[in-house]
Amino acid sequence: MNHFRNYNLARASLRPRYWLVAGLIGLLAGLIGGPALAEDVELAKAEKDCLACHDKEGVNKTLQNGEVLSMRISTKAFVESMHKENSCEDCHADLDAKTHGKVKSDIKSKRDYTVSQADVCRECHKKKYTQYDDSVHAAMIKEGSKKAPLCSDCHNPHTVKSFKEVLPIEATPCLKCHEPIFKAYSKDVHGLERVAKGKSAPLCADCHQAHDVKAASMGEGIKDACLSCHKEAVAQHQDWLPNTGRHFAAISCPACHAPDAKRRVNLRLFDSATNVQMSEKTGVPQFARRADEADSKGMGLDERALWSLLKEFSQDSSSGKTVLRGRLEVQSGVEAHQLSEKSKALKDCNACHKEGASPFQSVTLTIAGPDGRPLRHGVQKDVLSSLTSMDSVRGFYAIGSTRIKLLDYLLIMVMAGAVCVPIGHMTVKLLFKGVREKLEAERLVAAAGGTDAATPATSPASSTEQAPK
Ligand code: HEC
Ligand code: HEC
Ligand code: HEC
Ligand code: HEC
Ligand code: HEC
Ligand code: HEC
Ligand code: HEC
Ligand code: HEC
Ligand code: HEC
Numbered sequence: 258m259n260h261f262r263n264y265n266l267a268r269a270s271l272r273p274r275y276w277l278v279a280g281l282i283g284l285l286a287g288l289i290g291g292p293a294l295a296e297d298v299e300l301a302k303a304e305k306d307c308l309a310c311h312d313k314e315g316v317n318k319t320l321q322n323g324e325v326l327s328m329r330i331s332t333k334a335f336v337e338s339m340h341k342e343n344s345c346e347d348c349h350a351d352l353d354a355k356t357h358g359k360v361k362s363d364i365k366s367k368r369d370y371t372v373s374q375a376d377v378c379r380e381c382h383k384k385k386y387t388q389y390d391d392s393v394h395a396a397m398i399k400e401g402s403k404k405a406p407l408c409s410d411c412h413n414p415h416t417v418k419s420f421k422e423v424l425p426i427e428a429t430p431c432l433k434c435h436e437p438i439f440k441a442y443s444k445d446v447h448g449l450e451r452v453a454k455g456k457s458a459p460l461c462a463d464c465h466q467a468h469d470v471k472a473a474s475m476g477e478g479i480k481d482a483c484l485s486c487h488k489e490a491v492a493q494h495q496d497w498l499p500n501t502g503r504h505f506a507a508i509s510c511p512a513c514h515a516p517d518a519k520r521r522v523n524l525r526l527f528d529s530a531t532n533v534q535m536s537e538k539t540g541v542p543q544f545a546r547r548a549d550e551a552d553s554k555g556m557g558l559d560e561r562a563l564w565s566l567l568k569e570f571s572q573d574s575s576s577g578k579t580v581l582r583g584r585l586e587v588q589s590g591v592e593a594h595q596l597s598e599k600s601k602a603l604k605d606c607n608a609c610h611k612e613g614a615s616p617f618q619s620v621t622l623t624i625a626g627p628d629g630r631p632l633r634h635g636v637q638k639d640v641l642s643s644l645t646s647m648d649s650v651r652g653f654y655a656i657g658s659t660r661i662k663l664l665d666y667l668l669i670m671v672m673a674g675a676v677c678v679p680i681g682h683m684t685v686k687l688l689f690k691g692v693r694e695k696l697e698a699e700r701l702v703a704a705a706g707g708t709d710a711a712t713p714a715t716s717p718a719s720s721t722e723q724a725p726k
Contacts, residue, residue, distance in 0.1 A: 300332070314329070320364050334415060348377045372407065375408065378408045389468040400627055404434065423456050426460060429461055431462070442461070446596045471629065472630045472631060474631055512585045512616070514596045518587040518588065519588040521620060522616065524581045524623070524636060525583075525623050526581060529579065530574075530576025536625035544624045548566065548622070552635075557635035559637050563622065566622075620635070620641060621634065622635075
């Protein structure tokens with residue numbers, strides 16, 4: 258309670274004429290004590306004066322671009338808001354009392370007005386700015402986006418409520434700009450749970466953060482959020498999913514939990530020394546240009562093009578080594594929010610571990626764009642699976658010098674054919690170990706002898722033979 262008094266006083270001390278008002282409010286609150294209820298809030302004369310003009314039907318202003326901005330501020334909503342103890346002047350110090358309301362001000366558009374007021378909250382909410390400044394939304398604004406949110410796009414300063422209250426999911430500010438995702442979310446396992454039971458199930462900001470929002474498919478932030486609520490999840494998957502850690506690293510949670518989603522393999526470029534995902538340098542759009550050049554027919558990058566791109570990016574990277582890391586994910590943002598109850602989740606090993614499995618029919622290459630969001634380019638699916646691509650895959654090994662686990666694995670799948678089902682987890686593991694070792698050996702031989710694309714004579718039978726050793 259006391260600290261908002263402090264905000265008022267701190268600001269008021271800068272403007273002597275507010276000493277009296279603020280002092281009186283402070284004194285009054287000190288005398289009364291306890292939390293002020295909405296109906297107890299007695300607005301100061303200054304606020305009443307403003308609202309005498311502003312709390313009227315139909316006070317509108319037509320802006321230069323033709324948009325109509327309502328000038329109406331509801332006294333009731335303001336008095337019930339978290340800012341009820343602030344004076345209008347706290348945020349509107351730049352108005353000229355002499356001309357205000359008489360001379361029309363120049364405002365180009367709603368967006369222009371919002372942008373011009375964007376720093377208003379800084380003085381009292383510094384910490385939120387620090388978080389927000391690091392977000393994908395703020396980065397988009399820096400890149401010139403006209404659509405990314407500023408503070409007042411998500412919080413109406415005149416009506417803002419406490420987030421400690423459980424509001425209906427429709428009150429989430431994200432809905433305004435991400436409606437298709439909101440619709441999907443509101444029908445998925447969490448949206449339904451949130452409506453039925455309130456606070457425990459996540460709303461947008463519980464998975465994405467509210468201020469420090471990051472690009473969704475980058476980093477581990479969302480996965481960590483899932484696991485912070487579902488603390489037992491790793492152990493529960495381990496009961497049936499061998500090497501859960503590796504699966505979780507290579508597959509996004511929605512790829513299994515949104516059963517109807519279309520999936521794809523996303524090859525992500527990493528700098529192998531820093532272990533950071535490669536990103537486009539601001540102002541030097543290279544990725545799109547290079548990828549377009551390498552893929553002149555627009556059919557998706559083939560093995561050769563992918564390899565030469567990788568070489569180019571390696572020259573740019575600090576370590577001189579760019580590696581690809583595969584990740585299985587859903588194809589659209591909407592599908593990422595169609596999580597179902599657990600009984601519908603993908604459990605069939607063959608859905609992935611079978612030649613021609615559908616998730617591997619669509620492949621993209623991504624890099625982080627200047628605002629942190631992914632830039633994508635299509636890749637021909639053969640890059641992953643055709644035996645003739647062995648050589649360029651070896652090339653990646655050489656350049657990357659790290660094992661590209663997904664590619665590695667996919668090759669094994671192609672060669673070993675349908676593997677899993679009844680053999681049991683240990684057998685499966687051993688089997689894979691065997692094939693891996695064999696592949697590695699072949700690779701070393703090829704590297705040493707400089708032989709060309711000799712296809713290893715691995716067959717399901719021979720790989721099974723390797724298993725028991
Ligand atoms: C005499 C009536 C009147 C009073 C009193 C008044 N306003 Fe206004 N206000 C207006 C009108 C009319 C406009 C629209 C001006 C225009 O069309 O450019 C306006 C516009 C505004 C705007 C929009 C931005 C801008 O620069 O046009 C803000 C913010 C605002 N008023 C805040 C306040 C605050 C805060 C107070 C009290 C300190 C206040 N007003 C008192 C009539 C009034
Ligand atoms: C916590 C800060 C804050 C307080 C307190 C505040 N305003 Fe505002 N006000 C803003 C911001 C920020 C905007 C710009 C909103 C936007 O982006 O359109 C604004 C916009 C307005 C507008 C333009 C119409 C609109 O809704 O955009 C009017 C009129 C206005 N304020 C009047 C008032 C009056 C009257 C009071 C006191 C009763 C008041 N404000 C208190 C921050 C504040
Ligand atoms: C993209 C929407 C969005 C933007 C932009 C945004 N906020 Fe928030 N803010 C939220 C949501 C959602 C919550 C409540 C949930 C939470 O905190 O996790 C929240 C909570 C808050 C809270 C109260 C919660 C607390 O932890 O005390 C404050 C204060 C706040 N925001 C201020 C700001 C300021 C200042 C800015 C501008 C720098 C800003 N917000 C920008 C969505 C946004
Ligand atoms: C003069 C100081 C001041 C300014 C400027 C200001 N606020 Fe606040 N804000 C407060 C105070 C005081 C509270 C009361 C809650 C608290 O104790 O933090 C508050 C509460 C909030 C809350 C609700 C926090 C919660 O507990 O859920 C949000 C959201 C918020 N402000 C957003 C904004 C935004 C957006 C702006 C700019 C348009 C802004 N504020 C400008 C002082 C200010
Ligand atoms: C004023 C509009 C607006 C609001 C409100 C808004 N966003 Fe955004 N957001 C955008 C725009 C525009 C983009 C870039 C286009 C896109 O990816 O949809 C974006 C991008 C994002 C991204 C990155 C997308 C990616 O490619 O990974 C995430 C995550 C995100 N928003 C989450 C949120 C969350 C969570 C909220 C609510 C707390 C929110 N947004 C509120 C406009 C908004
Ligand atoms: C390979 C597919 C796959 C991946 C990847 C996956 N899951 Fe699952 N998950 C399942 C299946 C299948 C079940 C149901 C298991 C059962 O009930 O036998 C399940 C069950 C769950 C359950 C319910 C646990 C219980 O027993 O009550 C939660 C929570 C869950 N998963 C969260 C996650 C999270 C979080 C991630 C990402 C870190 C994730 N899952 C990744 C397939 C997967
Ligand atoms: C249960 C956690 C969770 C909740 C709740 C959630 N999201 Fe997401 N969101 C995700 C995941 C997971 C992804 C996909 C990340 C990936 O590709 O790995 C995602 C992706 C996104 C993206 C990027 C889409 C794209 O085009 O790539 C946006 C934007 C987004 N979410 C906004 C929202 C909004 C708005 C809400 C609330 C209506 C919301 N999210 C609720 C987990 C969540
Ligand atoms: C704020 C906490 C929270 C976060 C974050 C969260 N969940 Fe949940 N989740 C819940 C709650 C609560 C339920 C419903 C109760 C239950 O079944 O556990 C639920 C249900 C589920 C279920 C259905 C389980 C079943 O028994 O059928 C799955 C699957 C699931 N979550 C996956 C995820 C994934 C994937 C993420 C991240 C993208 C995630 N959750 C993030 C709280 C959370
Ligand atoms: C959604 C697709 C998907 C499903 C379903 C799936 N996997 Fe996997 N699995 C993968 C991918 C992708 C990898 C490669 C991960 C890596 O190497 O980084 C992998 C790796 C493996 C590995 C090799 C791990 C290692 O140590 O190298 C084994 C063994 C395996 N899976 C067995 C299974 C079994 C058994 C099932 C069924 C119970 C199953 N998987 C279900 C996609 C899937």
